[in-house]
Amino acid sequence: MAYKTASRQTIQRLPLYLSYLRSLPSDGPTNVSATAIAEALDLNDVLVRKDLASVSAGGRPRIGYITQDLIFSIEQFLGYRDTKSAVLVGAGNIGQVLLHYKGFAKHGMNIVAAFDTDESVVGESINGKQVFSVDKLSNLCERMKVRIGIISVPAPSAQEICSILVKSGVMAIWNFAPVQLKVPDNVMIYNEDWFSSLDQLLKHLNDRLHDNI
Numbered sequence: 001m002a003y004k005t006a007s008r009q010t011i012q013r014l015p016l017y018l019s020y021l022r023s024l025p026s027d028g029p030t031n032v033s034a035t036a037i038a039e040a041l042d043l044n045d046v047l048v049r050k051d052l053a054s055v056s057a058g059g060r061p062r063i064g065y066i067t068q069d070l071i072f073s074i075e076q077f078l079g080y081r082d083t084k085s086a087v088l089v090g091a092g093n094i095g096q097v098l099l100h101y102k103g104f105a106k107h108g109m110n111i112v113a114a115f116d117t118d119e120s121v122v123g124e125s126i127n128g129k130q131v132f133s134v135d136k137l138s139n140l141c142e143r144m145k146v147r148i149g150i151i152s153v154p155a156p157s158a159q160e161i162c163s164i165l166v167k168s169g170v171m172a173i174w175n176f177a178p179v180q181l182k183v184p185d186n187v188m189i190y191n192e193d194w195f196s197s198l199d200q201l202l203k204h205l206n207d208r209l210h211d212n213i
Contacts, residue, residue: 006054033064090152091116099126141168155179
């Protein structure tokens with residue numbers, strides 16, 4: 001069955017549902033309802049029902065979903081069940097944090113190699129991942145048919161690295177550099193703007209503090 005294309009907002013909520021479903025006791029009820037998920041996550045049940053309908057046709061009125069089937073459907077939709085190779089460019093502070101993170105495999109991604117221009121880290125192994133010179137980036141991506149690129153380089157270098165990745169066949173880019181990158185329409189890009197998130201957090205905190213005055 002071909003499911004509807006999910007919105008970005010739905011895709012952002014699906015990992016929440018997956019985390020909740022995985023947390024349910026293995027000896028608990030076989031089925032789970034959209035209403036129960038909504039109540040557990042403090043979300044609107046109509047919204048949850050609509051999100052789940054984007055990835056699974058298994059829901060039944062008054063019965064809900066078979067929990068394990070729903071987990072499988074969400075994992076399959078998000079691509080968790082097929083590990084995807086990725087490369088990381090920029091083995092500095094942010095890059096090393098990402099290289100040490102052990103949860104990527106659970107989410108269907110495997111960083112196969114890292115790249116940098118800093119000779120002090122080129123040739124090193126970080127958490128089992130070899131760091132190569134950037135001039136080897138294109139060859140490795142083409143040879144291994146890598147489709148995911150992670151950019152954690154300084155802003156002035158980010159667009160050049162992005163262009164190399166795109167020319168090498170990368171189709172999805174996760175950008176940690178503080179700059180908006182230009183990519184062709186057929187390339188997906190997600191900008192991880194930590195400072196924007198921090199600004200929003202501080203704004204909400206300030207609003208709450210002023211409301212309590």
